[in-house]
Amino acid sequence: MKRRITNTSIHRQRVKSSLSLMGWLLPALESYCHDEAMFLKFYTYLKRFFTAALYFNYLAAYLIIGLFRKRVLLLNYTALARHLGCRMTSASLIRLIQQKGGSVVFPFPLIYGKYKLNALPAASGIDLFAENYLKKNILFGFLVAICDVVVLNGEGNIYEYADWKNGIVPVELLLQAYIAKKKYNKKVLITNHSFDFIRNSGGSFREYIQLIYPQLDALIVRDRRSYDRLMELGISQVSLSADAAFLTSYSTDVRRRDHLMKKIGVRKEYAVIFLKTNVAEIPEVNLSGMIKLIKNTLNQEVILMPTTDSESIFLRNFRREAKVVDFNYSIRDLLDFLARASFVVSGRFHYCIFSVLARAPFLPFKSNTDKIEGLVDELGYPLRTMDFLRYNEPEMLANFNYLLKNRQSLRELLGGRIPYMQELASKNIPEAFP
Template identity: 30%
Template sequence: MKICFVNDSTSQNNWGCRATTYAMYDLIRQTDAEVVSVVKLGALNGVGMDLFSLKSRAISLLKEYAYDKPRLRASLRFMQHAARRKRHGKLADPVTLADFDMTAREVQAGRLFPVTRAAIDQADLILVNGEGSIYNFEKKGRMTLFWMYYAKKYAKKKCAIVNHTVQLNDPRMLEIFKAVYPILDDVVFREPASYDEAMRYFPYLEEDLAADAAFRWKPLMGDHFLESYGRLGACSIFPYDAGDFDPSKPYLCITGSSALVRAEDKDPIDRAPFFELCARLKDIGGQVVVVAPDITDETLLAPVAREMKLPFLPAATPLGIGLDILANARVFVSGRWHPSILASTGGTPSVLFSGNTHKIAGLGRLLGLPDASIDAKRLGDATPQILDMTRRFLDEGEVRRSDILARVAGHAKLAERNVRCLMS
């Protein structure tokens, strides 16, 4: 079977994007199917993703500069959307089912998105790695739905969406969801909050709930970990420094959240809660390693790590290093979905605070973690709660870690459901 893999996110400066796409490819390789074409996440967002082009790098640098300047970021976002619409009009950004049909006819006629159309034409089945795209009224979610609609109704292809979260908190997205999901050949959710939400509209089966492919990663542990990271500078990623981090001694990790440093945020970045958290965590857990699995976390936390002289791992850290550091931590304080999964593969419990969707609540259920309902934008208020949960996990030690590892083993097996449509 020839596959068009939609939402390849390996070129994103984000540990989780890379982790889940590589894991999905590994699952596909264990079947008789062949990936003959891909659609990058950048294409779903309406931008080119030639990582090494001058234009791509310039845009990336400008965005990074603007993360800490809300007004400039909002202006850039407005100009970017205006430029896209000027080039193709509303057809390049369909927002209703009627728009879907108009855009689909333009694609079919060869007047719009010829590269994506060619990728779909090559395949027998369109396999969509949904991840966390379908929420609010995000363009990447709308375009994911559009290409599934086009693939089924116009290209007459088999189509499945797997490995994904869906949060239908916008009535416009809900309307499209109700039209697209019933015509798909397979649907597989990655966590129970999304499964429960979809069950409100369609009678999905227990077998339609799986787990994220990232649960299949295997970190270096114990002596193998110490052998790899005990060398001087082994965790220092230029231009940042891991300082005097000693992997032979206990340590905690902390990161940000997908709910923070959003493009639509109007207020300046508030780092004060992270300064306090890092200081308090250091008092109870010894070493604190600050990690930035996404470029937004880097913008948020690099100044914290630099001022407090804490080891820091940036977004460009090789995935294997990030995996191993998280998996060997005693506790991870996190509002990030994939990094918390990577941590769990070594048994590390996460003190979870909110992300940009209900996926974090779903992850807590998967890992048997207490639901603290901590709002990422009110971390200062939740500092005592976070510290109490951290102490609890430290006290539980290997009992908690063993429970998490047992759950991870089950989820790694369940993740195989993401490619069940390739086995029929």
């Protein structure tokens, strides 16, 4: 006699994580299968079938739309998919590509460190590296082959290399750009890029840059310092933009929501603090000193907002000193919250941009590169970057007082610069799409 399989927690979890199209098959499967092992076997086969069908539909759409629009393979760094900066930048690039005649039907996901190979002592070995990479990543090679243009989102750590136990290996995004150009002869753009050659000048990195960058069809950088560095290297196909996150849609004229304020329980004027990329470098005593200064001297409530899981862990030690917010919030809620803040402190590049969009006066701190300095220069912002590693209380207090005293004029300054920065950001994809 057949035994009906009950909806155990295991089955429920599998159904929730599967394709919605399979929901109507569950009762039939339970009736047909004799035991749980048989159920799971059939369930797995069906799930693979529907997944393959979904990918086939993506591919069909990609090829059909390619008859009318340029097919674009967008390469993104997705390891920090919860990071709002990554999400807003990627979404803005996709909209730009669509506005300028392209179609991103199948954006290819990428996580650094996913693929490792033995040491390459010099850039002369990159072709062997590329061949082995394509053998391990057949889907990537296929997608490059059928696309018209490869657009690489150049934010983040594209310009770094990893020094693993087996030696120095070029970053995966840079290798993918090389493969698309050299192996498939596709048009390749690196856009939304920051280039810090001085900090990363050792090992094989210089050789890789000098080999790969001149072969690309376009290099679009988001600050003048990167532009100048590339021009000094003789790379002429470089142009200037601003970060694509500036294209995030937001208007201070729309009635602001107070979701985050209610969630956090803010009762008075407040200041918001974002940390920096390398959060482990920040001395806890320095952050404690800043919190006390803002609370006791300026009479502001302090809100600490982590942007990654590692920052959430780091900030656990500060829950008695300030309010620490979980970063599960929408971009609209964040911008509304920043727009109400007295001021913002940020060593995070994209969160400085979000402060600009919210017209929130901010005190910039150094990040892992000088991209925040480049942003401050382009904005014509009156405050220079400070450093979390060097606690200078008199200078910090003077800057905080300046922010409070000149709140309205700084809001007007930032609001006035937004159209210019958005116009620059729209240049991340050329008008004459290749």
